[in-house]
Amino acid sequence: MSGGYDDELSRPLEGALEASTSEGPTSPAVGRDEWVARHGDNRTRRGGLLGTVEARLRVVPWWAWLATFVALFCLLPVASDSGYVRRVAFDIAIYMLLALGLNVVVGWGGLLDLGYIAFFGIGAYAYAFLSSDHYGIHLPSFVSIPLVVVIGATTGFLVGLPSRRLTGDYLAIVTLFFLLLFLTVTTNGDDLFGHNVTGGANGLLNADPLSLFGHELPPTLEGGLFNPAYMYVVLAVFVVVYVALRFVNLSRTGRAWRSLREDPLAAEVMGMPVNSLKLMSFAFGAAIAALSGTFVTMLSASVFPLSFSFPLLIIIYTMVILGGSGSQPGVVLGAVLIGTLLELLRDPGDSRVLFYAAIVLGVLGAFRFSVKLAVVVAGTFVFGFVAHSIAGASDNAWVNGSGGEGGGVADFAANWVIVPVHVAAWVAPVSYVSLVALALVLTLLHGWARIALLIPVLYLAAFVWENVMIAQPEPTRYIILGVILIALMIFRPTGLLGEKRVEII
Amino acid sequence: MSANGTPMLELEGINTYYGQIHILQDENIVVNEGELVCLLGGNASGKSTTLKTILGLVRPRTGTVRLAGEDVTQLPTAHRIKRGLAIVPENRRLFGPMTVLENLEMGAYLRPKADLKAEFERVYELFPLLYERRTQLAGTMSGGEQQMVAMGRALMSQPKMLLMDEPSMGLAPILVEKSFEIIKHVNESGVGMLVVEQNANVSLSIADRGYVLSTGRVVLEGKAADLLQNEELRKAYLGR
Numbered sequence: 173m174s175g176g177y178d179d180e181l182s183r184p185l186e187g188a189l190e191a192s193t194s195e196g197p198t199s200p201a202v203g204r205d206e207w208v209a210r211h212g213d214n215r216t217r218r219g220g221l222l223g224t225v226e227a228r229l230r231v232v233p234w235w236a237w238l239a240t241f242v243a244l245f246c247l248l249p250v251a252s253d254s255g256y257v258r259r260v261a262f263d264i265a266i267y268m269l270l271a272l273g274l275n276v277v278v279g280w281g282g283l284l285d286l287g288y289i290a291f292f293g294i295g296a297y298a299y300a301f302l303s304s305d306h307y308g309i310h311l312p313s314f315v316s317i318p319l320v321v322v323i324g325a326t327t328g329f330l331v332g333l334p335s336r337r338l339t340g341d342y343l344a345i346v347t348l349f350f351l352l353l354f355l356t357v358t359t360n361g362d363d364l365f366g367h368n369v370t371g372g373a374n375g376l377l378n379a380d381p382l383s384l385f386g387h388e389l390p391p392t393l394e395g396g397l398f399n400p401a402y403m404y405v406v407l408a409v410f411v412v413v414y415v416a417l418r419f420v421n422l423s424r425t426g427r428a429w430r431s432l433r434e435d436p437l438a439a440e441v442m443g444m445p446v447n448s449l450k451l452m453s454f455a456f457g458a459a460i461a462a463l464s465g466t467f468v469t470m471l472s473a474s475v476f477p478l479s480f481s482f483p484l485l486i487i488i489y490t491m492v493i494l495g496g497s498g499s500q501p502g503v504v505l506g507a508v509l510i511g512t513l514l515e516l517l518r519d520p521g522d523s524r525v526l527f528y529a530a531i532v533l534g535v536l537g538a539f540r541f542s543v544k545l546a547v548v549v550a551g552t553f554v555f556g557f558v559a560h561s562i563a564g565a566s567d568n569a570w571v572n573g574s575g576g577e578g579g580g581v582a583d584f585a586a587n588w589v590i591v592p593v594h595v596a597a598w599v600a601p602v603s604y605v606s607l608v609a610l611a612l613v614l615t616l617l618h619g620w621a622r623i624a625l626l627i628p629v630l631y632l633a634a635f636v637w638e639n640v641m642i643a644q645p646e647p648t649r650y651i652i653l654g655v656i657l658i659a660l661m662i663f664r665p666t667g668l669l670g671e672k673r674v675e676i677i
Numbered sequence: 678m679s680a681n682g683t684p685m686l687e688l689e690g691i692n693t694y695y696g697q698i699h700i701l702q703d704e705n706i707v708v709n710e711g712e713l714v715c716l717l718g719g720n721a722s723g724k725s726t727t728l729k730t731i732l733g734l735v736r737p738r739t740g741t742v743r744l745a746g747e748d749v750t751q752l753p754t755a756h757r758i759k760r761g762l763a764i765v766p767e768n769r770r771l772f773g774p775m776t777v778l779e780n781l782e783m784g785a786y787l788r789p790k791a792d793l794k795a796e797f798e799r800v801y802e803l804f805p806l807l808y809e810r811r812t813q814l815a816g817t818m819s820g821g822e823q824q825m826v827a828m829g830r831a832l833m834s835q836p837k838m839l840l841m842d843e844p845s846m847g848l849a850p851i852l853v854e855k856s857f858e859i860i861k862h863v864n865e866s867g868v869g870m871l872v873v874e875q876n877a878n879v880s881l882s883i884a885d886r887g888y889v890l891s892t893g894r895v896v897l898e899g900k901a902a903d904l905l906q907n908e909e910l911r912k913a914y915l916g917r
Binding site: 424427428430431434435437438439440441442443444445 | 732734754755758759764766770771772773774775779780782783784786787790830834
């Protein structure tokens with residue numbers, strides 16, 4: 173991480189120390205640190221092919237990763253001419269920008285900012301004010317975009333100003349209030365002291381598209397398809413922001429942020445300007461969020477208050493936490509994974525495949541290849557078929573409800589899970605609550621008792637999925653986000669690529 | 678030993694309150710240039726509050742804090758650090774997931790970047806181990822090593838007055854002795870020091886002078902050698 177900097181500082185000393193340590197290999201060298209000398213011996217490495225791959229990947233420089241990632245992303249619109257795929261790619265690129273910005277505030281500054289999405293909205297609205305029919309102002313993009321960034325940073329600074337002495341929960345409450353304020357003002361802003369400012373719930377329409385050197389970039393191509401050029405623009409902005417933030421993180425300010433996050437008191441007695449550092453990270457995050465907002469407004473040529481509410485806040489936080497708060501590649505990975513996952517969950521066929529794959533992988537991960545695995549798999553299969561045939565034998569209407577899509581998985585599910593033609597109203601809440609309760613009971617049991625209970629619980633999960641959740645993709649998406657967060661807290665609290673936590677005891 | 682008469686740090690008539698509770702009661706402490714002074718006292722005697730008052734983390738209701746003759750009572754912490762104050766905090770308080778090098782650099786946060794190299798060299802010369810471990814995460818070091826990082830970090834700002842809060846806390850007896858040797862060594866290089874300790878024996882054996890605090894008042898002060906002979910103190914802190 174700090175390679176270049178370190179070398180620069182240590183070079184003049186290298187000679188001096190070498191002289192004192194080169195007393196021959198056999199005699200115990202004066203000033204030689206055994207821990208450092210034998211450091212390499214203690215490192216455990218993976219063997220075999222996997223170890224070689226890992227060692228090779230370790231030396232790939234960061235810019236090569238970034239270039240590969242961006243190149244693959246650019247190929248997406250080429251590989252698929254579906255407007256849907258391109259639109260999703262644009263959304264994910266926006267998510268990546270938002271996650272990068274939130275990472276500055278939460279991951280580096282250590283400030284729990286629950287108003288982050290408001291800055292995204294402020295950027296979107298500010299652009300609409302500066303370049304749309306609403307006020308009749310039509311600033312060209314290269315003027316309005318920098319203006320919006322400045323507006324975002326200034327608002328971030330102002331919100332941070334009264335909150336700079338707050339930490340943790342208190343800061344979270346104040347910023348959450350700011351988000352609520354933003355939503356209230358924009359929703360009711362069609363009659364603000366007698367003026368129509370924000371267009372209220374109807375939003376602002378007819379925002380200008382991006383104009384580059386006098387050429388307007390239409391948001392839609394002929395035939396109403398989404399213009400992939402916008403995705404390339406956001407991707408280019410993403411690369412610039414990513415590289416710029418990387419330099420910030422490796423600067424003295426970046427390190428000061430991290431030390432502030434680790435121990436504010438220690439940072440203060442080192443003489444760091446704690447308050448201005450906090451404000452700076454707030455303003456940085458807000459500016460990036462506002463910048464992302466402009467592109468969303470351009471693309472849809474409109475802006476509505478409801479696009480900036482809590483679900484989006486939760487989604488962005490999940491991305492940052494899943495990828496690893498504090499790690500730039502981590503939060504980008506988180507944005508791509510969660511963004512893709514949420515889209516896949518929209519489609520019942522895809523989400524069914526995902527669900528059963530997750531169950532299989534989960535069971536495989538928990539038991540590895542063991543007798544218990546065989547018992548669980550065989551037990552669940554048998555349990556399902558027995559339950560299905562008993563139900564089918566008593567009344568065919570009990571099992572004929574499924575008409576889903578999803579290829580082989582759907583066929584299997586139709587012959588295995590009980591899906592009644594008509595589901596009584598009480599079934600959904602009762603089965604869902606008992607699934608959660610039984611999952612909690614599972615954590616209290618051990619050994620074979622746990623396995624005995626696991627089999628019906630797995631079947632119940634499939635039942636709930638087929639009968640309740642698949643029919644309601646919207647809440648299901650958020651339930652899945654919650655499950656991911658819980659699983660992370662248990663198995664990998666630092667996120668996928670997060671920094672190691674080092675607790676000082 | 679190297680002490681001469683100019684006061685580096687002066688506390689004059691300090692009264693500090695936490696809400697309505699009167700913590701420091703008319704406290705007067707002087708540390709001269711290059712002097713090593715220890716501040717002794719049991720639990721809840723006001724040692725930490727004294728340090729916080731010196732640093733500006735709490736403000737005294739009445740009284741004056743002077744650094745090299747200048748009244749700093751109303752100045753914020755960062756300005757005091759800029760004027761040559763530094764602290765090795767209790768429990769060291771290192772930045773755990775950051776490397777030794779980065780920890781040291783944070784100590785010199787207020788120094789101009791051009792001076793950094795010289796500061797690093799000075800600290801590495803004092804603690805060669807830190808140079809060898811510069812890429813190690815500070816949180817993964819042993820207690821004694823962490824103490825060295827904490828001292829190195831404080832020295833990075835080239836302080837004229839160094840505060841140490843319980844340097845012996847959590848260290849094995851042999852390391853306590855070693856860390857006091859280092860303290861003595863740093864002091865001999867001309868840095869004035871105020872060492873807050875519960876371990877009266879070791880700290881008095883290296884100090885020039887000492888103060889004893891009890892429930893917020895200075896109850897005893899004098900030359901370290903005299904204090905070591907003091908019957909009352911021996912009973913109270915040395916247990917014999």
